[in-house]
Amino acid sequence: MRIGIVVDSACDLPAGYLQHNNVVLLPITVRIGETLLPDNRDEAATLAFLQGPLSDQSAEAETIPYSAEQIRELFLSRLVTDFDQVFCLTITRTRSPLHDNAVQAGYSILNEYKPVRQAAGYNSPFSLRVIDTQNLFAAQAVSAVEAVRLRDSGATVPQMRERLEHVASNVHGYMVTRDLYYMRARARHKGDRSVGLFSAALGSALDIKPVLHGYRGNTEPVAKIKGFDNAVQTLFGFVGKRVAAGLMTPVVCVSYGGPLDELRALPGYAQLRQTCDSHGVQLTEAVMSLTGMVNVGKGAVTIGFADGPHSFGS
Template sequence: MSTALLVDASCDLPLDYIESNNIHILPITIRIDDKDYLDEKDPESLAYFYSQGLLSRERKAASTPFSSEQTSDYVLDKLVNSHEFALCISVTRLRSPIYDFMNDAARRVMNEYHNHLERPGHFAMRVVNSANMFTGQGLLAVYAVELLKKGLSKSELRKNVEDFKQYITAYLVPSDIYYIRARALEKGEKSVSLGAALAGKMLDIHPVLCCRNDETFPVAKKRGHEAALQAMFEAVAGQVKEGLKFPFVVVSVAGELATLENYPGYKLVVEACEKHQVTLISCVSSLTGGVNMGPGSINISFAAESHPLAK
């Protein structure tokens, strides 16, 4: 019997990595206009959505995670009989109810799993708030995978994952700050003011946003989308050269994966990772990420004592 990792669909990792490392995906329902879709990280579905412009600002879009009951049903149906332990890693609890849903589900699973067990033994389930999102959550899942390869016990695994998450930084450059404001307003959030959105549009100001330890905030503002990307990638490449807490970097793009190579500064990250034996994992953003960040947005994560744009 093995340990399963369970993440929600907003976690940015390539599907082949997910499938080869016993990571299970808790789907998220995406509603676009009046039609529902299931975000399960299928590459063909992702390519279709981004190529057809289905996540454009003109469309109404929202994401709805599995409820606590749906989550517990998923675990009881798919994990209890094939694994002894499930570690669930959620998107930041301050941006989504998924962490709370997972905890509620864990209580139900622990009370009911004996009724579903078709093998000898026991089952346990624990939940960790990643304190991050998208590639940041993905990087924490990669860290858990590497710990499992070392044969850590259930308690050691959870403790190490909890201790490590404080070092993860996710940078994001949205292609359209107006898009993020529109989606935030649909959820009742006012994290981006109308004035900031208007100023950004008129002056072509693009922020570099940072998510770290459950907080999301701007760390740089540049005139032009490419300048913001350049600043972000240069900062990450510099941090790779300076040293990381964990030799992995995860990057995602809300669009075609091949376009990453065309963005200014990305080559610096690739070269730095190659030179310093850091594994660079790239993927297309989840539909959930695309809905919330906007098409064309780029998100990159790494682990370090602090983040370079804070210096």
């Protein structure tokens, strides 16, 4: 059986990984003023954006995911003939309409795909499963890497479905951002009051950086640490402890809102890499998507892994 895997642009995996593993991308478009920027996970284009004049306006950006009709067209024009079964892994539905759009598209093609497949010489049924990864950015990537591993190991469709839904509900994502004022401006533009002006001003004045935890569709601060370098070093050290204790899947995914050389130079990162290597855990690195950067700002770090319930710092 030909099994396809689909992710959206916010899933922080390198373009080379997606291409090598035949993972299909649902692009997200970023609108800044009158300019439309397609987010195709092009690392060079994303880094060029950071150096360009539009980056100063990114707090006012609008992210536009594929509509149900666009997803329907993608499936009917390509995926129903390229694959027999598709797993579509989306950004958490609590932060984007993409999941619901994909579900709607899935229903709409049920009565349309058969003639398309038959014309291509396929008389067998086509099946689509949309899975909410319940997380963001690097944490989304954990489910995608597991999907690739399962497919390549010869897992059956029921085995993949059960495993991917289990993993998605156990992925932990963590994030440290550099600029709370940016986060506040971005949240205000989107109508999200989770970052107040007072807390942003106080945090910036004291150089306090919150560590945010994403889990099962919710995002909340779990620590406040003085200094960005100190915050990421603490985060990397914590993740290293979870790796040593044993993860649910052998992967840790990291993304950074800038050049990866800057990520690799952050305190504690080299030790995390060494810990992953010594425990047989794959560490994937990606430049954060354009979608992610306009939402959380330049220089942010996100990291994800699948693990049981835990408390930050323990």
